[in-house]
Amino acid sequence: MSSATASEGTLSIGEIRTGLLGHSSQLSMAETVRLLDLVPGEQVRHAAYPRAYAVSPQRLAGIDCFMPSRSGRHVRGVGTFATRATLTGGLIVQTCSHTTLVPSSRQYRREWSHYLATPGVVEYLGRLRLDDAAEGFAQAENGHLNIEMGRTAESTVFNLQRSRLLDGKQPLHAPLGRWRWALQPVRDNGDPGLYRFTVLPEGTRLIRLAVVWPDVSDLLDLVEDLALHDWLLDFVSRQIERARPGSGDLDRTLQHIGPVIDHLLHHWMPKARVQPGLYGLWDAFDRFQGLTRQWDLTINRIRDHVALNSLRLVLRTESEWSGLG
Amino acid sequence: MLVIATSDKGGTGRSVTTCNVAYRRAIQGDDVCYLDFDFGSPTAGAIFGVERMTHGTQAEDGLHRYLQGKTVTPGYVDIWSESRRPPGTGPRPTGAGNLVLYPGDLGGGEFTAKPEVIERCAELLLLLQSQFSVIFIDLSAGRSHAAEMILTVTAREKRISDTRWLVFHRWTRQHISAAADLVFEERGLLEFGHLFGHDRDELRRRIRFVRTAVIDPKIDQGLLGLRPEQEAWLRQVDKGLNEQANIAGLGRTSVIATVPVDPVLQWREQLITDEDVYAEIANETTVDAFATLAANLDEPAAWSRL
Ligand SMILES: Nc1ncnc2c1ncn2[C@@H]1O[C@H](COP(=O)(O)OP(=O)(O)O)[C@@H](O)[C@H]1O
Ligand SMILES: [Mg+2]
Numbered sequence: 001m002s003s004a005t006a007s008e009g010t011l012s013i014g015e016i017r018t019g020l021l022g023h024s025s026q027l028s029m030a031e032t033v034r035l036l037d038l039v040p041g042e043q044v045r046h047a048a049y050p051r052a053y054a055v056s057p058q059r060l061a062g063i064d065c066f067m068p069s070r071s072g073r074h075v076r077g078v079g080t081f082a083t084r085a086t087l088t089g090g091l092i093v094q095t096c097s098h099t100t101l102v103p104s105s106r107q108y109r110r111e112w113s114h115y116l117a118t119p120g121v122v123e124y125l126g127r128l129r130l131d132d133a134a135e136g137f138a139q140a141e142n143g144h145l146n147i148e149m150g151r152t153a154e155s156t157v158f159n160l161q162r163s164r165l166l167d168g169k170q171p172l173h174a175p176l177g178r179w180r181w182a183l184q185p186v187r188d189n190g191d192p193g194l195y196r197f198t199v200l201p202e203g204t205r206l207i208r209l210a211v212v213w214p215d216v217s218d219l220l221d222l223v224e225d226l227a228l229h230d231w232l233l234d235f236v237s238r239q240i241e242r243a244r245p246g247s248g249d250l251d252r253t254l255q256h257i258g259p260v261i262d263h264l265l266h267h268w269m270p271k272a273r274v275q276p277g278l279y280g281l282w283d284a285f286d287r288f289q290g291l292t293r294q295w296d297l298t299i300n301r302i303r304d305h306v307a308l309n310s311l312r313l314v315l316r317t318e319s320e321w322s323g324l325g
Numbered sequence: 326m327l328v329i330a331t332s333d334k335g336g337t338g339r340s341v342t343t344c345n346v347a348y349r350r351a352i353q354g355d356d357v358c359y360l361d362f363d364f365g366s367p368t369a370g371a372i373f374g375v376e377r378m379t380h381g382t383q384a385e386d387g388l389h390r391y392l393q394g395k396t397v398t399p400g401y402v403d404i405w406s407e408s409r410r411p412p413g414t415g416p417r418p419t420g421a422g423n424l425v426l427y428p429g430d431l432g433g434g435e436f437t438a439k440p441e442v443i444e445r446c447a448e449l450l451l452l453l454q455s456q457f458s459v460i461f462i463d464l465s466a467g468r469s470h471a472a473e474m475i476l477t478v479t480a481r482e483k484r485i486s487d488t489r490w491l492v493f494h495r496w497t498r499q500h501i502s503a504a505a506d507l508v509f510e511e512r513g514l515l516e517f518g519h520l521f522g523h524d525r526d527e528l529r530r531r532i533r534f535v536r537t538a539v540i541d542p543k544i545d546q547g548l549l550g551l552r553p554e555q556e557a558w559l560r561q562v563d564k565g566l567n568e569q570a571n572i573a574g575l576g577r578t579s580v581i582a583t584v585p586v587d588p589v590l591q592w593r594e595q596l597i598t599d600e601d602v603y604a605e606i607a608n609e610t611t612v613d614a615f616a617t618l619a620a621n622l623d624e625p626a627a628w629s630r631l
């Protein structure tokens with residue numbers, strides 16, 4: 001539905017929340033579709049390959065407020081932002097609220113039907129400094145966000161988690177991953193165009209990218225995929241840290257690592273939902289942040305650990321047998 | 326797991342103890358959150374050392390407002406990055422889990438347990454349950470609307486299943502009988518719980534008592550500078566209190582922790598860190614009591630004997 005296109009003078013911004021559904025197993029595709037049916041009469045899009053993935057229709061919220069700013073400038077904007085939810089592997093839930101800021105052709109606010117005709121677009125009235133807006137939204141620690149899409153993204157997770165389809169018996173408790181992003185279109189000059197990636201002390205990720213890609217909905221897929229893998233890596237490495245492998249406390253280790261192996265590892269599938277034309281951007285991010293490198297290390301650590309413990313068990317059993325004989 | 330901290334009176338040490346237990350549980354590796362439902366006096370911000378929330382949040386998005394439907398999501402604070410206790414905590418200690426505070430509202434006051442409020446409370450707990458392995462709730466003292474709300478939610482929402490109640494009281498004659506009343510008497514937890522749909526025996530099995538700021542005549546003798554006669558007298562009092570507690574239903578099997586009186590906590594409400602113990606400012610026995618209680622929250626042996 002996102003009909004917005006990114007072109008010069010525009011800025012796409014948004015917030016993503018990533019977490020685990022409160023449910024004992026993966027939802028089937030039929031259940032997934034029911035869960036994501038946020039807008040009556042509109043379709044939930046879904047695919048089974050390369051892995052189960054579904055996207056809800058978008059919900060709109062109207063706004064008339066100041067635009068984000070680093071410096072505290074007051075530029076008014078009117079329009080809508082859109083929120084969608086996705087479910088990956090019947091288990092990982094993401095909500096994304098986003099909008100694209102475009103210059104208005106008039107200096108006054110128009111009737112709502114005008115804004116509703118282009119959902120997920122906010123028209124700014126006046127001179128917006130895009131760098132200042134992008135920095136205020138997704139780089140500065142204390143920028144003026146002004147558009148509170150984070151709350152909407154988060155309350156959408158609230159609504160999904162209380163669904164009667166879920167049994168509340170999740171095998172793992174995972175913190176919500178919080179991403180705030182700003183994408184600025186640029187002319188193609190061969191530059192991968194990664195601007196800034198900031199992790200706030202409490203864990204929120206801020207990302208600013210420059211892109212040559214015009215289709216905002218493709219860009220959403222890209223940022224959601226990055227957020228998902230970043231969250232997955234963060235969560236799995238913390239589970240391992242917590243499992244204290246090598247501490248000799250086998251029960252503790254298994255209690256933390258077991259569910260990760262059973263439920264999460266196989267969801268690592270970089271770029272599965274990204275347009276091939278945007279692979280370069282994914283890879284550039286990966287080069288800077290070392291996602292894949294860290295993931296490989298982490299997985300190897302888990303494998304070695306599991307292998308070592310199996311060996312220990314075998315040896316223990318053998319010595320018990322020989323003790324008997 | 327949902328851990329609900331309550332007490333009949335204020336000033337029992339409920340908030341200070343619960344904050345410290347939450348802190349210990351996070352250090353032990355769990356993702357932990359702390360909900361300040363003590364709308365009359367939301368002190369958790371102060372105890373966790375978050376200066377801007379000494380008396381609850383001013384951002385108008387605290388739990389109180391969330392439950393009233395005035396904000397769609399409640400605000401929260403990451404303790405590891407925002408606390409100045411322990412000084413310059415910085416990042417999370419290795420192996421520790423998240424520690425997140427959902428503050429109450431500054432001057433929030435009381436509220437009523439209307440159906441929408443109960444619904445919102447259930448939603449919040451379901452959401453947090455997917456993110457945290459232990460959720461602490463600091464309830465207001467006595468028979469409150471907050472208590473009514475939690476009793477209702479835990480009775481109705483079957484998906485919030487693993488609930489444990491901690492009833493805090495000081496080690497005095499008055500406090501013992503007040504705590505017993507809060508649980509067993511008319512309009513007490515069990516009676517109200519039953520009214521809202523709990524099975525009385527099942528609820529009873531989920532309640533344990535925590536004795537706070539307890540003076541141990543033997544250990545604290547030096548600390549307090551007791552003469553032998555005074556120690557003997559204290560011992561006598563202690564014996565009397567134990568008898569009273571047994572009769573009131575607060576005897577050994579229903580006590581999950583005894584927290585000794587601590588010099589630091591007598592002066593200030595705060596987290597006690599291992600550094601405080603190394604510096605010999607705080608007592609090791611206090612930290613031990615917090616850590617043991619944290620570990621015992623889901624230790625079957627601590628909950629099986631009733
Ligand atoms: N173990 C303890 N030793 C000494 N003082 C304590 C102890 N626990 C709590 N206190 C003190 O008792 C007072 C009341 O504690 P608080 O946690 O605010 O109680 P409540 O939440 O029940 O009202 C505070 O000044 C606190 O520092
Ligand atoms: Mg208190």
